[in-house]
Amino acid sequence: MGIGVQHKNVRKTALPRTGRTLDAVGGGGYPSAGSVPSTGGSSVVEGNFEIIEGEGISVDKQSAGSLIYKISHGNTSEGESTANEGTFVVKNVLVDTFGHVTGVESDDMGIIFDGKYLRKDKPDQTDYLLGLNGGATFGNYVGGFLGSGGIIDEKGYAELMGLTLREFLEVPELRFNRIDVISGETWNAIAFGLIESVDEVNRIVTLKLEEGELSGMHLSDFCRGIFHNLTDNATQPGKDSAGFDVTVGFSTSYFTPVEIIDNAHFKYELKPGTTVHPCAFMKFAVYGNPTDKSRQASAYSTRTYQRYLVGVDTWEITPKHVSMQFGDLSNLVINGQTLKKGSVYLNNVYFGGNVWNVPGLDSSFKGDDAYSVVLSTYSAVYNVADGIYNQVDVVTGDDTVVTGSEIVIASEFSVSTIIQATKGANALRYSTVTGEGKYTVTSEGKGCTYVITDGLVAVQEVTEDAATINLHVNCEGMAVYDLLFTIVRVRDGEDGTDYKYIYTRTVSASAPTTPGTKQEDDYVPAGWTDDPVGPTSALPYEWVSKRNKFRNVWGDFSTPALWAKYSFDGRPGTDGEDGRTTYQVYRRSASQPATPSGTWVPPSGWALDPPSGDAPLWMSKAIFNGNGTLYSSWSTPIRITGDTGSPGSTGPAVIFRKEYSGSKQYTGSPEHVEVVYTGSGSSRQYFMTKTTAGTFIGQYPGNDTAYWKKFQGQFENIATGLLFTEEANIAGWWFSDNRIESQNRNVIIDGNANTDPRIALGATFANRHNAPSRMYEDGSVFFSKGTIGGFNLTSNELNSNFTDQLGYSSNFRIRSNYDTAIQISNSYGDFAGFGLSTVQGENNSMLYLKSSRLITGVTQNPLFSPLRVDFNSNSPDGAVAIRVGKSSYSNDPKIWLNCTHVNGFGSNFRVESRYLGDSNEMERTVINAKLAPRDWLVSRGVISNPNWKTIYVDENTGI
Known part of the structure; x- marks a missing residue:
């Protein structure tokens, strides 16, 4: 809208935002385009000047006789204030040249701060260098070797859980020292x-x-x-x-x-x-x-x-595992030879001026932890005609065998062996992984296929006549034993050649004509027989002919040969010269006897056989002609026995320790010596510790040292029909001085004639008198425990478990450490005890019988009783004879029978012998029935013919 403007010159000093006066204006006025008369107050502006439009201001210049300017601006009454919203704040206020607010610029404070500061409430990042002048911690930092989290301090030292680098790690030690040190x-x-x-x-x-x-x-x-x-x-x-x-x-x-x-x-x-x-x-x-x-x-x-x-x-x-070693060899001992000077060990050869053969060593143990591996059998013979499997009967404990067909066929391997591995007295179990208490097996087979299951080596097929299986048994990863199982394949042979012999006799020495043959098994030509009858004086020559049957075809008879000839009496021969005879005679004497004389044999005081006795034995001899005259006189007597010596000490037991090891301990004493070998194959040699060697280690066997002596004769194999030796070590058993002893020293068989045990199990020879199992020459035996015919033997007790006729689990025992020497009991509660001693048995009785059964029907034996006597005899003592002593003329009875209830209720019935002061001093036989009811209390309905008599009963003395 247009409005009139009255112009007023206003002069005002401007102040900046700082509050200080702007010196540049200096309080000067504003120039105008012409003079403007002023009459004070408002006036009309007249003059030739220009008014410039501004933002929001419009100027309309009019010339209608006079210059008129119309200045107008928009309606500012519709403006709205800016409200604060969220994190938004005012950034700029826009005003026009007249000071009017024309707009407001705002911005989000969060965006402004995000561009300048790092967040603490969520992940954030920056494109600029971040400085942590005081260091930083990570996670829940706890210092130390077992701590957690991490830290980097203000000096740059870090303690972290781990560090992953994808390219390079550069540190002064690696870049400049170039040395890697490992302790x-x-x-x-x-x-x-x-x-x-x-x-x-x-x-x-x-x-x-x-x-x-x-x-x-x-x-x-x-x-x-x-x-x-x-x-x-x-x-x-x-x-x-x-x-x-x-x-x-x-x-x-x-x-x-x-x-x-x-x-x-x-x-x-x-x-x-x-x-x-x-x-x-x-x-x-x-x-x-x-x-x-x-x-x-x-x-x-x-x-x-x-x-x-x-x-x-x-x-x-062990040394056999070391193929090469450089440097210090002092920790390497080969067959007792310490390579301590430091050199090179290569392929079991030690180079140091000499060449030493150092064969491989096997681990060995002794004592209670000794390993032992054996096979149930080391060889087998397989006949191809029999097959590799055997059919066996099916035997089960069940009533029914359920199968998928009408026929039950079971089979087992006919060629097999079982691996038996032990550690001391404990058996090791087969496993496919090594571990404590286990053994593993690797193997190589030749000429056969086989499987190994739970220690059983079962051959499935044999493809060669001589097959082998090499077994390597590893015991707990501590020792390996190599065993060989051999299989020989055989076939049934072809039928052999059959023979037929025939015989005939002739008068002359000329051979008879060869007989003809026929394809008959029992054919005998005419004039021949199949049994020789022997020549006679009439037919002094007997001949034989033979034919063979090959592949079921008989051949021709052979040309007859002389079989036997009759011998006619010959001419008598000339007598031969008489022979000479040498006689030896014996005599016992403390000193040399006189030389015998004469032709009488034996001479006086002498004998043809050595006489018994303890004195020294002497011998003399002479040669006689055939006519009884002396050809050579009696010789001067010579002594052929020495004095009886004192009994010698028992020789030492010998234990075979296999191949020598420089790391093992060996012993030589009067009671115990040990044998080892060195080398292999044809170069193997055996040595025995001396009885004076003591206990030692690291002393290599030699021909004759302070510790070892070499065996005199050594053979790889011996085959003989009879072997005589004073001492022997065979398969772990030591034979010496009429006794056999196992190498582990817990089985002894002693054949010497004395009171010591003949067989002792579970103890050494020195401690055989205390062995848990012993047998003596007089037939006596000692066993600490065991099972004999179903009876279990334990300390002071012999017992057996069984099921009685009524199906109850029962026990029978004989004990020597209880009053009741013999007991029989069952799970129902029945009990019988016999106290076979002077002391009282169970329940203060020599014989105690107890039954807990309550017979209410016929499901159980109605005739059952704890004690039953079936007697069918004319013996005057009766079925049961009870004898007790006299009451000694006192009122104390001698009780024959005493019957009471188990729980103490009801009547007490006794048969007694009691003296009651009768004039004849006789004891009465008394039936004492305490708590018997009075006659009027008795129910007469239960009696079929109540014919009552009064019986007087004294509860103290009985009837």
């Missing part, structure tokens, strides 16, 4: 691992693996790890049970996977005899496997030597 061992193995965590309760290891990494662990791998624990670290150097060096200040763990759960998890068992578990952050290496030959090689180095291992099939490293 311990470095390994090159077929598999290794870094442990992330261990569950010792369930024995589960979790491996630390990178994405896509495979662990490479196999069952039964021998794993070894060294780690510093807070406790139980090694304090002394030396060797551990596996043959490795002990690292002081660290703990060594030996374990083996027994179940692979997945790529990163497996269950484990510890090496037998060890207690150190694997732990988190431990690195470990695989150095062997009992069955997988491809995992039995590794190499490792220490500060003093480098070693290469092969064929590691046991936990313990």
Whole structure:
């Protein structure tokens, strides 16, 4: 809209926002285009000037006689104030040149701050350098080896759980020193691992693996790890049970996977005899496997030597596992030879000026922990005509055998053997993974196929006449035993050649004509017989002819040959010269007797046979002609026996320790010596410890040393019909001085004539008198426990369990440490006890019988009673004879029978012998029935013919 404007010159000093006067204006006025007269107040503006339009202002210049300007602006009454909304704030206020507000600019405070500050309430980032001058912590930081979280301090030192670098790690030590220092061992193995965590309760290891990494662990791998624990670290150097060096200040763990759960998890068992578990952050290496030959090689180095291992099939490293070693060889002992000067050991050869043959060594143990592996049989003969399987009858304990057909056929392998492995007295069980109490088996077969199941080696097919199975039995990963099972395949032979002999006799010495043959088994030509009858003086010549039957065809008879000839009497021969005879005679004498004389045999005081006695035995001899005259006189008597000596001491028992090992302990004493061998094949030699050697280790056997003596004769094989020897060691049994003793010293058979046990089981020879099982020369035996014909023998007791006629579980026992020597009882509660001694038995009685059965029907035997006597005899003593002593003229009775209720209720019935002061001093036989009812209390309805008599009863004295 248009409005009139009255112009007023107003002059005002402007103030800036700071409140200070602007010096630039200086209070000067505003110039105009012409003079404007003013009459004070409002006036009409007249003059030649221009008014410039501004924002929101419009100017309309009119010239109608006078210059008129119309200035107008928009309606400002419709403006609205700006409200604060959320995090928005006023950024700019827009005004026109007249000071009118024409608009407001706002902005979001959150956006403004986000561009300048880092958030604390959610993830944030910046494109600029971020400085943490005081350091930073991460997670729930707890310092120390077992802490958590992480920290980087103001100096840049960090303590973190882990660090992953995808490219390079640059540190001064690596960039400038170029030296990698390790105090311990470095390994090159077929598999290794870094442990992330261990569950010792369930024995589960979790491996630390990178994405896509495979662990490479196999069952039964021998794993070894060294780690510093807070406790139980090694304090002394030396060797551990596996043959490795002990690292002081660290703990060594030996374990083996027994179940692979997945790529990163497996269950484990510890090496037998060890207690150190694997732990988190431990690195470990695989150095062997009992069955997988491809995992039995590794190499490792220490500060003093480098070693290469092969064929590691046991936990313990022995010299046979070392194929090469460089550096310090003092820890390597071969057949007692210590290679301590430090050199090179290669392929079982020690180079040091000389060449030594060092054959492989086998692990061996002794004492209660000795391993033993045997086969139930080491060879078998298989006839192809019999088949590889045997059919057997089906025997079950059930009433019915359910099958899928009408015929039940079972079979078993006819060619098999059983592996029997033990550790001391405990049997090891067959397993496919190594572990404590287990044995594993690897094998190679030739000429046959077979399976091994739970220790049974069963041959399924034999393809060669001589087949073999090599078995390698690994006991707990500690020792390996090689056994050989041989199979010989045979076939039934073809029928042999049949023969037929015929005989005939002739007068002359000319052979008869050869008879003809026929294809008849029993054919005998005319004039011949199939049994020789012998020549006579009339037919002095007997002839024989033979024919053969080959492949069921008879051949021709052979040309007759002389079989027998009759002998006619010959001419008498000339007498021969008389022969000479030598006679030896014997005599016992303390001193040399006089030389005998004469032709009488034996001379006086002498005998043809050695007489008995203890004195020395003397002998003289003479030669006689055939006519009884002396050809050579009696010789001067010579002594042929010595004086009787005192009994010698028992010789030492011999134990075979197999191949010598420089790490084993050996013993030589008057009671015990040991035998070993060195070398192999034709170069094998045997040595025995001397009785003066004592206990020693590391003394290599020699021909004659202070510790060993060599066997005089040594043979690889001996075949003989009769072997006579004073002492022998055969298959673990020692034969000496009329006794046989097992090498483990717990079975003795003694044939010497004395009072010692002839057979003793479970004790050494010295302690055979206390063996738990003993047999003596007089037939007496001693057993501490056992089973004899269904009776169990224990300490002071013989017992047997059975089921009685009514189906109750019963027990019979004879005991010597209780008053009741014989007892019979059952599960129902019946009891019989016999006290066969002067003391009282059960329930204060010599004989005690008890029955808890309540007979209410006929389901149980109605004739049952604890004591029943069936007597069919004319004996005047009757079925039961009871004799008691006199009452000694007192009122104290001698009770014959005493009948009461078990629970104490009801009547008491007794038969007694009692003296009541009668004039004849006789004792009365009294029936004492206490608590008998009065006659008027008796129910007469239960009696068929109540013919009542009064009976007087004294409750003290009876009837």
